[in-house]
Amino acid sequence: MSKTGLYDLDYAYNPYAGCYHGCRYCYGRAYTRHEEVAEAWGEIVYVKENAVEVLLEEVRRARKGVVGISTITDPYQPIEAEERLTRRGLEILLSSGFEVSIQTKSPLVLRDLDFLSKHRHKVDVGITITTLDPVVARLIEPRAPEPAARAEALRKISAEGIDTWVFLGPIMRGVNDSPEVIGGIVALAAETGSRLYYDFFRMKRGLATSMSLVKERYPEAMSTEHGWRMKVVEIVEKLCEREGIPYEPAFPMRERKSSLLEYF
Numbered sequence: 001m002s003k004t005g006l007y008d009l010d011y012a013y014n015p016y017a018g019c020y021h022g023c024r025y026c027y028g029r030a031y032t033r034h035e036e037v038a039e040a041w042g043e044i045v046y047v048k049e050n051a052v053e054v055l056l057e058e059v060r061r062a063r064k065g066v067v068g069i070s071t072i073t074d075p076y077q078p079i080e081a082e083e084r085l086t087r088r089g090l091e092i093l094l095s096s097g098f099e100v101s102i103q104t105k106s107p108l109v110l111r112d113l114d115f116l117s118k119h120r121h122k123v124d125v126g127i128t129i130t131t132l133d134p135v136v137a138r139l140i141e142p143r144a145p146e147p148a149a150r151a152e153a154l155r156k157i158s159a160e161g162i163d164t165w166v167f168l169g170p171i172m173r174g175v176n177d178s179p180e181v182i183g184g185i186v187a188l189a190a191e192t193g194s195r196l197y198y199d200f201f202r203m204k205r206g207l208a209t210s211m212s213l214v215k216e217r218y219p220e221a222m223s224t225e226h227g228w229r230m231k232v233v234e235i236v237e238k239l240c241e242r243e244g245i246p247y248e249p250a251f252p253m254r255e256r257k258s259s260l261l262e263y264f
């Protein structure tokens with residue numbers, strides 16, 4: 001467990017280094033200490049084999065708080081089906097008085113639904129949905145589960161009475177910034193009683209190369225232009241207000257640290 005400055009979290013539990021989903025926009029690669037993992041993002045995943053033993057020690061000493069599961073990689077990427085480090089971590093944390101906030105793109109989280117449901121007052125689950133279009137999703141998130149599977153997972157989790165949220169991000173210019181695309185995701189949040197967090201593309205080390213295929217089809221995908229962002233914020237806010245769902249930028253300005261490094 002490491003301390004984190006991420007909004008609403010006290011700690012982060014990242015049992016894996018690297019993420020098989022290999023999203024082309026992922027800036028997690030800029031925050032791993034393993035150069036080879038950063039350079040071949042999505043192709044190398046290290047398993048922290050003693051994570052559970054270390055966590056058992058840490059929960060005895062640490063002040064209770066909210067633990068982000070995970071913050072730099074997807075806690076339910078495919079290796080989790082075999083290693084179960086996320087599951088075992090959840091068991092330890094929830095039985096030791098901690099709360100957890102899970103964020104994933106994978107329906108593998110449903111494997112733990114019974115358990116999460118039992119602890120629903122100490123759990124929230126966020127599902128990242130950047131687009132509901134499977135072709136676009138395949139381009140930008142080549143090995144992540146399809147959006148329809150994520151949407152279905154969100155419905156099932158919400159139906160258990162667990163607090164849910166949708167992470168709409170990163171929003172990229174020309175890729176997923178239209179009222180139609182955003183409207184579909186907002187409607188899903190409304191259907192499932194989820195709140196919505198949104199965020200924009202951030203330029204980080206290694207992304208110029210990994211985004212090259214996306215840029216071939218969407219030349220402005222890496223834009224961070226202020227005027228464009230403000231227009232999209234307006235679209236998000238109007239749509240959320242129309243549907244009556246709570247929304248927030250994922251990294252509110254009032255909580256913004258001087259660099260993202262402080263978050264991770």
Ligand code: SF4
Pocket residue numbers: 019020021022023026027028072073074105141144
């Ligand atoms: S699922 Fe999340 S952590 Fe994994 S590659 Fe995609 S954005 Fe990065």
